[in-house]
Amino acid sequence: MSLIELASGKAEEVARVMGICNACRYCEGLCAVFPAMEKRRVFDQGDVDYLANLCHNCGACYHDCQYAPPHEFGVNAPVALAELREESYQRYAWPAALAPLFEKNGLWITLLAALSVAGFIAGFVAWHDPAVLFDPHVGQGAFYRLMPHNAMVTVFGTVFLFALLAMAMSLRRFWVETGAQGSLDGTTLWQAMKDAGRLRYLDGGGPGCMNSDEKPDDTRRLYHHLTFYGFLLCFASTSTATVFHYGFGWEAPYSWYSPVKIFGVLGGIGLLIGPWGLAVAKAKRAQAVKSASASGMDTAFLVMLFLTSLTGLALYLLRETPAMGLLLAAHLGIVFALFLSFPYGKFVHGLYRFAALVRHAAEERKP
Ligand code: SF4
Ligand code: SF4
Known part of the structure; x- marks a missing residue:
């Protein structure tokens, strides 16, 4: 659970994954998400929604990840970001x-x-x-x-x-x-x-x-x-x-x-x-x-x-x-x-x- 209150379990999962990635940083050359993540220590709702929509879902960081399932950290950044991205379409919709x-x-x-x-x-x-x-x-x-x-x-x-x-x-x-x-x-x-x-x-x-x-x-x-x-x-x-x-x-x-x-x-x-x-x-x-x-x-x-x-x-x-x-x-x-x-x-x-x-x-x- 994130220290900052987030709007949903999907937002908390992105904050969790980004916390692990921030310590690892192996994928920092793959796309814009990782350099943007590195500028932050904690992730509020605006930050995770921003990172989710910055992700283009290329999948590379899943295939490169040493912490992907079955590792106990279970890091799957493309899926965590995609699920939150879909949720964000509803969250910001008007009316x-x-x-x-x-x-x-x-x-x-x-x-x-x-x-x-x-x-x-x-x-x-x-x-x-x-x-x-x-x-x-x-x-x-x-x-x-x-x-x-x-x-x-x-x-x-x-x-x-x-x-x-x-x-x-x-x-x-x-x-x-x-x-x-x-x-x-x-x-x-x-x-x-x-x-x-x-x-x-x-x-x-x-x-x-x-x-x-x-x-x-x-x-x-x-x-x-x-x-x-x-x-x-x-x-x-x-x-x-x-x-x-x-x-x-x-x-x-x-x-x-x-x-x-x-x-x-x-x-x-x-x-x-x-x-x-x-x-x-x-x-x-x-x-x-x-x-x-x-x-x-x-x-x-x-x-x-x-x-x-x-x-x-x-x-x-x-x-x-x-x-x-x-x-x-x-x-x-x-x-x-x-x-x-x-x-x-x-x-x-x-x-x-x-x-x-x-x-x-x-x-x-x-x-
Ligand atoms: S996706 Fe995996 S390998 Fe890439 S930065 Fe995150 S934890 Fe490290
Ligand atoms: S899936 Fe998203 S976060 Fe992962 S490398 Fe591709 S664009 Fe970056």
Whole structure:
């Protein structure tokens, strides 16, 4: 038991493991966690949450550890940090009442939300005029025959703004409670952006991430990059479409050579391969470095990204066929559920990890 009161058994386990690591220090060259740990003698709740989110779960420190099970110390830093990291997503969520809803059954709740919205859109349109749902539509404004542009903006803008607000509130709490206030300046931010952009600490100290056996490689980093940059390209596609619509009056769908399509197709391919690869790598990962409490939101996030991309690309390929109506309804339902799940699931790991990297960059610059 830690001398400082911590919020949970998982936080106490991280404090215990970090206490042993601080005496050992064998792994100090592997990642940012160990240098950050060495700056502390005791670990409060903010410290353990910070270290948990600084860990990239490469697994190297488990395979290198002379105190790992069956040693009586039972040190398993990747699992202890991963379990606390998952717990921290719930602890800092805003509003707190919504967090438990997604905690255990994240995948099913998100799929149910997607199906409900898709079913409502398709049912509403078919009830008014089945031809609108099942007839082919071509040319500018074809998508808006299914759902008027203003209705689309109102519904999706509202859920997106709610997700933004919830994530901003959660990030602010994490930032303050992990003691990161005052760390923000241009040099620190740039260092953290470089570390996040190339996943510097997912390399196990150089050779790569530990996956299904003790042979390190870079496959998880590759899939993570495909997912992250695929997501950014899809965001760029949507943002460009918004500028085209409001700035120039050009309505969707756009031609294949428009930046909207090029960003969207490239991003969509990244979001098909990346989440698929991450899910396969996760399934094959050595049991010893897998968190037993992995919440459904981890899988839900990968599944929803994959489905968003799949329906988006199918819509692009089949937009002039009678399948367009149902595909658009499915795509909109999935995007709605994805937005809704952002603040309560795996998406926030990117925000908290970035905040932890900023704090680490600031600590490293201190004399
Ligand atoms: S993980 Fe094990 S080997 Fe590495 S610093 Fe901690 S106790 Fe030492
Ligand atoms: S990033 Fe890798 S080496 Fe560092 S604490 Fe996490 S699992 Fe261990």
